[in-house]
Amino acid sequence: MTHGRWASMRDAVRGLLGNDALMRVAASSSWLLGDRLVRAALGFFIGALVARHLGPAAFGQYSYALTFVAFFQAVAVLGADSIVVRDIARDPQSAPVVLGSILRLRCLASLICWLAAVALAAWLDPGAGDGVIMVAIVGAIMLFQAGDTVDLWFQSQTQSRRTVVAKLSAYLLTAGFKVILVLVNAPLLAFAAAVLLDYAAAALALAVAYRRFPTAQDWSYDGDVASRLLRDSWPFLLSALSITIYMRIDQIMLKSLQGSYDVGIFAAALPLSQIWQMIPMTLAISFAPHVARQKLAGDVAYHQALALVFRLFTLLSLAAALATALAAPWLLPAIYGERYAASVPVLQIHVFTNVFIAMAVAQGLWIANEQRGDLLLIQTLAGALVALIGNWWAIPRYGPLGAAAVAVVAHLTSSLLVNRVAAPGLFRMQLGLAPR
Numbered sequence: 001m002t003h004g005r006w007a008s009m010r011d012a013v014r015g016l017l018g019n020d021a022l023m024r025v026a027a028s029s030s031w032l033l034g035d036r037l038v039r040a041a042l043g044f045f046i047g048a049l050v051a052r053h054l055g056p057a058a059f060g061q062y063s064y065a066l067t068f069v070a071f072f073q074a075v076a077v078l079g080a081d082s083i084v085v086r087d088i089a090r091d092p093q094s095a096p097v098v099l100g101s102i103l104r105l106r107c108l109a110s111l112i113c114w115l116a117a118v119a120l121a122a123w124l125d126p127g128a129g130d131g132v133i134m135v136a137i138v139g140a141i142m143l144f145q146a147g148d149t150v151d152l153w154f155q156s157q158t159q160s161r162r163t164v165v166a167k168l169s170a171y172l173l174t175a176g177f178k179v180i181l182v183l184v185n186a187p188l189l190a191f192a193a194a195v196l197l198d199y200a201a202a203a204l205a206l207a208v209a210y211r212r213f214p215t216a217q218d219w220s221y222d223g224d225v226a227s228r229l230l231r232d233s234w235p236f237l238l239s240a241l242s243i244t245i246y247m248r249i250d251q252i253m254l255k256s257l258q259g260s261y262d263v264g265i266f267a268a269a270l271p272l273s274q275i276w277q278m279i280p281m282t283l284a285i286s287f288a289p290h291v292a293r294q295k296l297a298g299d300v301a302y303h304q305a306l307a308l309v310f311r312l313f314t315l316l317s318l319a320a321a322l323a324t325a326l327a328a329p330w331l332l333p334a335i336y337g338e339r340y341a342a343s344v345p346v347l348q349i350h351v352f353t354n355v356f357i358a359m360a361v362a363q364g365l366w367i368a369n370e371q372r373g374d375l376l377l378i379q380t381l382a383g384a385l386v387a388l389i390g391n392w393w394a395i396p397r398y399g400p401l402g403a404a405a406v407a408v409v410a411h412l413t414s415s416l417l418v419n420r421v422a423a424p425g426l427f428r429m430q431l432g433l434a435p436r
Helices: 003-017 020-028 030-076 081-090 092-124 129-139 141-156 160-183 188-212 223-257 260-297 299-336 343-350 353-370 373-422 424-430
Strands: none
Touching: 030 092, 030 129, 030 141, 030 160, 030 188, 030 223, 030 260, 030 299, 081 092, 081 141, 081 223, 092 129, 092 141, 092 223, 129 141, 129 188, 141 160, 141 188, 160 188, 223 260, 223 373, 260 299, 260 343, 260 353, 260 373, 299 343, 299 353, 299 424, 343 373, 353 373, 353 424, 373 424
């Protein structure tokens, strides 16, 4: 990059950070960002303790259960979060019936998904008694996850602070419980129960928070409202499920094709790789209003703002990936122990998914301003297809290393290559070229 481009990007970033309106947006998001930072740091620390305690094989079983249930979680929430918040923001008087309707739908969906998860786990591996029990315990979190409907009420009223305080308090409590389990040398199933306790405590904390800031009327169910919510939310549900497939199918296929040990080796590399995703996700919150304003100012200013975001996100993520790859040989064993030495090359490959994830976060600003939600669905479906076919071919040959390489290719396909056909102008901006 030339000196002129560096100077231009530096001045643009300074202008962004000095913008009073933008700073107010960043300040209003501080509770959510603080919650994300604390959870990431604490989750990383607790996860490393659990991994060291359990060892690769048992940690692989634990990670597999969490991943397996995640597919059903994506269905259980019905993809309705943004729809519910939108409807309440447009018509605050509708809040009790909208919230009551989605809560009943989610409770029913959660129960069905929980039973389906246990049944499928038993069918896929009928001899794994403890594995099915773990899925049953972890899967019960979906019953408590329906309580997150309260969070949608707080979001619609710009009261996210209440959600953060409630959930973070519960999370700190259950994190301490997991540390105790490690200290007393607890068995594997105890850690599955700790995951369930986490969600149960969060649901209880949200219920307490809601009593202090309730809707004007009691919640109620309306069949017509429920039907409309389902009609509006199905594209988001399909997109969320597709994202879950290409983000997590590798662990499911590793377990099926290789075994729990390889799942543990692969899963140990993920926290050190995925922690960098917070950088673009956090920055995007502050950049979003600026990009939206530049869209109104004209195409030239709009494209310049997007180009800045793409360059900045790509450089930061690439630097983080390279630094992690170089540090991996001593960093990962120091955190997880020598039993996870085989995770080092997995991390060195997988960490480069961050470059394309950063691109995906940046292009989310373009998708929002251009109202191209259809592109997001195409991207996630393409990524899921590449992940399924790629892992089917690579895992039997290369194990966790193959899964890590396929993850990079799937994210490359989803965030960049699909745009070559579906959004050529966006593709050119991602490459640093002017859109035609």
